[in-house]
Amino acid sequence: MTDSPRPAGTPDPTILLVSAHHADHLLDEFGRYARDYDVRCARSSADALAVIDDVRAGGGTVALMVQDGDLPDAHPLEAFGDWRARVPTARRLIAAPYERFLEQAAELRPGLAKGKYDAYLLMPRGVRDEEFHGAVCELLSDWGSTVAAPVVETVRIVSEPGNALTAAVREYTERMGMPTRVLDPASDGGRAVVEEHESLGGTVTYPLLQAMGRDPVAVSSVREVARMLLGAPTETDVAGVVDLAVVGAGPAGLAAAVYGASEGLRTVVLEAEAIGGQAGTSSMIRNYLGFPRGISGMRLAQRARNQALRFGTQFCTGWEVTALDAGPEGTHVVRTSAGDVTARAVVVATGVAYRRLGVPGVDALVGLGVSYGSAMSAARETEGADVVVVGGGNSAGQAALHLARFARSVTIMVRRSSLAETMSDYLIGEIAYNPVVRVQTCAEVADGGGDGRLQWLDVRDLATGDVVRRDAQALFLLLGAEPHCDWLPDGLARDDHGFVLTGRDVPRERWTDDLPPVELATTVPGVFAVGDIRSGSMKRVASASGEGASVVPLVHRYLAP
Structure with a gap:
């Protein structure tokens, strides 16, 4: 067995266990993580x-903070607040002992809804408590991926x-669940890739991509990367007539693929970009x-994709x-940039695209501090940025909330007078509690610019018309929804x-x-529509998944002789 590769000089991430009365038990319980993490104890x-402070001074970081909910010098939620101020990226867990688990639940569980910590679990009372450790691994996995x-x-x-x-x-590869590292050409690793490319007779242009x-390879578009990693059209031709072509691989399309393939339909999913749609970008x-502890959009999408693959999608x-052309005898031809697919039924699940801001100075800096969507990577x-x-x-x-783990300040800017009409209450509660995030209502971005990347924004007050310039090193635009269906035939009502x-x-x-x-x-x-692309849909992940599942019996009924 060889040692696990680690960057030279990088300390293992820390799991911090805090308990005045159960420290030894927790240390024994978390012993299984000692190979990959620096497991430490504290009693207050x-x-x-x-x-x-000691971990940070040594160049390390804390991945997970665990306490038993009974500290001698602080209320457990106040303690989490103090610790989070030092390490906002760490996940936070209460492992309550059996004798206090129910007693403290009513007091402490409301803190979960405010985002004060991530999980309230029963402290293990015996060996091999895999329910407990499954939750711990979920938290560590989420930390590791984000x-x-x-x-x-x-x-x-x-x-x-x-x-x-x-x-x-990078955003595409990470959304596809592929751990990605960006290297400077002058670094040792970057120089090695450049030299290998040159030795093969290639001309060096950036970005250079090396995968698996x-x-x-020098790449010129995200779509080229998708075909390179997941198969060029000549390698993935769809032969013959399929039962079901699903256009779009967001939650609705993935659900249609899972249920269609599992019910015996020969199913093909066509996706122009990354699996998961807009939901796939959610942190x-x-x-x-x-x-109960949440799931990232990327993980949800990749699990659904693997489930669909298992059934033959x-x-x-x-x-x-x-x-999309209606063909003879009830078949349809889906025309794509890589070839045609003939299907007996088609499910349109292309979702929506974020609306463009329409400010030239801002749109010129997309990828240079400006992002449409959440851009987790x-x-x-x-x-340290605003x-x-x-x-x-x-x-x-x-x-x-995800950006607040890294940035110095995060401002949510909306044209409305509040978030209540458009955002779920649990998120509004978490935002109100988070000291890094503030909400600026009745405002819009009027302009933006900088020297080679975003450095400032002009913000217009919609009540007064006044425009104020402010510093900003990153701008994320999530501006409602525009349907992506220009390719549909004129006879399809919209x-x-x-x-x-x-x-x-x-x-x-x-x-x-x-x-x-x-x-x-x-x-x-023979053409159906599900998810956000459908007029009147709820624009929620769960409802989109439900529509994707519900459409399959309708497809079966249509295909029945």
């Missing part, structure tokens, strides 16, 4: 702060600083049924759909905003024999 909140630099990377990108395409490629042991979805990533680079998030939906709230009409929402004059299409069916026979 003050001692814990001293340990945190905070820590990868110890072993799947993808290496060599690029000079300030390359917008590099930022986009393959030769380095943490806390109100999705069945995940074929994924074609990097295939942009350009048209960019969060690590905002350490960040602005524009948008009032759940995605904006989730992005702001509402005034371009969203697809289904079922009884279809105008009566478009009904057949005075009967509306079945629920989720469009005005084109």
Whole structure:
């Protein structure tokens, strides 16, 4: 057995156990993590702060803080607040002993809804308490995927600083669940990749990408990266007529793929970008049924993809759909940038795109401090920065809370007078508690600029019209939704905003024999729409997944002889 590779001189991340009465028991219980983590104990909140300072002074960081909820010198939630001020990225866990678990639950569990800590668990009372350790591993896994630099990377990108395409490629690979490291060309690792590329006769342009042991390649677009990593069109041709073509791999499309393939339909999913859609960019979805500690959009999407693959779904990533033609005898031809797919039924699940701000100075800096969407991979680079998030939906709230772990300040900017109309209450509560995040209402971005990357924003007060310039090193734009369905045929009915009409929402004059299409069916026979692209949908991950599952029986009914 060989040693696990670690960057030279980098301390192992710390798991900090804090308890006056159960420290020895917790230390024994967490002994299984000692190979990969520096497991330390403290017996009070003050001692814990001293340990945190010592770890940071040595160049390390704390991944997980565990306490038993009964500290001699501080209320448990106040202690978490003090510790978080030192290490905002650490995950926080209360492991309550059996005799106090129920007694303290009523007092401490409300803190979960405010984001004061991440989990309230029963302290193990015997060996092999895998329910407890499963929760611990979930927290450490979330920390590792969103905070820590990868110890072993799947993808290496060599690029000079300030390359917008590099930022986009990194966002794509990390959303696909591939640990990614960006190397400067002057670094030892970067120089080695450049020299290997030159030895193969390649011309060095940036970014250079090396993935999964393959030769380095100079890339020019994210779509090229998708085809390179997941199969070029000639390697993934879809032969013959499939039963179901799903266009879009967000939550709705993934659910349709899982249920379609598991019910015996030959299913193909066509996705132009990364698996997961907008939901795949969410740092943490806390109100999705069945995940009490929350789950990142990337992990949810990759789990669904693996589930669909298990049932035989074929994924074609990097295939942009350009048209849909109704073919003879009830078949449809989905035309893509990589070839045509013929299907007996089509589910449209392309979701929506974030609306562009329309400010030239800002749009010119996309990838250079400006991001459309939450851009999780960019969060690590905002350490010590002043960040602005524009948008009032759940995605904006989730992005702001994630960025608050790194940035000096995070401002959520909305045109409305409050967040209450557009954001879930649990997120509003977490935002109100977080000292790093503030909300600026009745305001909009009027301009932005900087020397090579974003440095400032002009902000207009919508009540007075006054414009004030402020410092900002990062801007994340999550501006509502625009449907992505220009490729659909003219005969498919849409509402005034371009969203697809289904079922009884279809105008009566478009009904057949005075009967509306079945629920989720469009005005084109054999073509269905689910998720955010559908007019009247709830624009929530759970409802999109439900529609994706619900459409499969309708597809079966349509295909039945």
